[in-house]
Amino acid sequence: MVLSAVLACGPQQKNAPKEALRSQLQSYVQKGEILYGHQDDPSYGHTWRVENWETDSLLRSDVKAVSGQYPAVLGFDLGRIELGDSLNLDRVPFGLIRKATINHGKRGGVVTFSWHPRNPVTGGDAWDVSRTDAVSSLLEGGEKHAEYLEVLDRLASFFASLEGTPVIFRPWHENIGSWFWWGGALCTEEEYISLFRLTHDYLEKEKGLDNILWCYSPDSNASKEQYMSRYPGDDWVDILGVDCYEYVGSGTIEQAKAFYIEQVRDRLAFIQEISAERGKLMCLSETGFEGLPDPTWWTETLYPAIKGFPIVYVLTWRNADNMPGHFYAPWDGFEHAGNFKEFSELEDIILL
């Protein structure tokens, strides 16, 4: 065992930044409060983007523009950190992400990271599912294992640069469906679990990082059995999440709404059972309805879907500045923004 591993198991673990975050999150749950989160909130919005993060105060926010408050949770993505790039896959500088994370932690907010890494065997993006050996290649004995340890070094340096700010990391998300190279049909259960554990153990035991709570966040295509079939284990997971979106498809908004509410409630119900058995926090790690076509989505769909579940947060996806229909939170001038304001003022919904 390396020295950092000995230290990580030592008595100071109780005082680790991640334990402070865990207690903070537990106290919201005990009060029946649900934090609201938004992906990439300070980086860009529906019609704007931070130009110079070093001089910018990073105080602009579509959510604040319509509700008067910042989201309690900020989400960021680490895709392309594995390449050593300075911009992530949505062109957000990692410098901005670091600065915004530290600022948000200081003002009492919570930060969560997703990761859409590129395919290690094809060089394609996270959605390149053309080969089924990408995950196994990263594991011990695999042809990309040594390179993966270098990727983990980059990840570790990033987390270590957050000045001790505790954060939530949810790698290898949406792993039941098969649209990412680590998805259900692209690797075995054992390979998936090994990859999650390797990622966790390298950062915590090898690198001694103590500022990360780990979230497992499959997509909503999972039954309880499927959800658990790729569960990395209690020693590797702190928060149980699920990503679940509303889609209209060929039906009506009313049908989509009924399906979404039922699906979210079904998934959160079994996650609640698992989290009670295992003493884990739970969250709705990603959700939304692209373009918000339903005028009362926040109060009449999202809220009824989550109400009564002890989730610590719900995060809606990003407001892209370069794809006019790709937004999941309101923005200044959006016709149904008032419904979000109403949602944000509910007693149990917490913004910063």
Ligand code: BMA
């Ligand atoms: C997806 C879309 C993409 C984006 C990716 C990672 O859901 O928003 O445009 O690149 O997430 O943020």
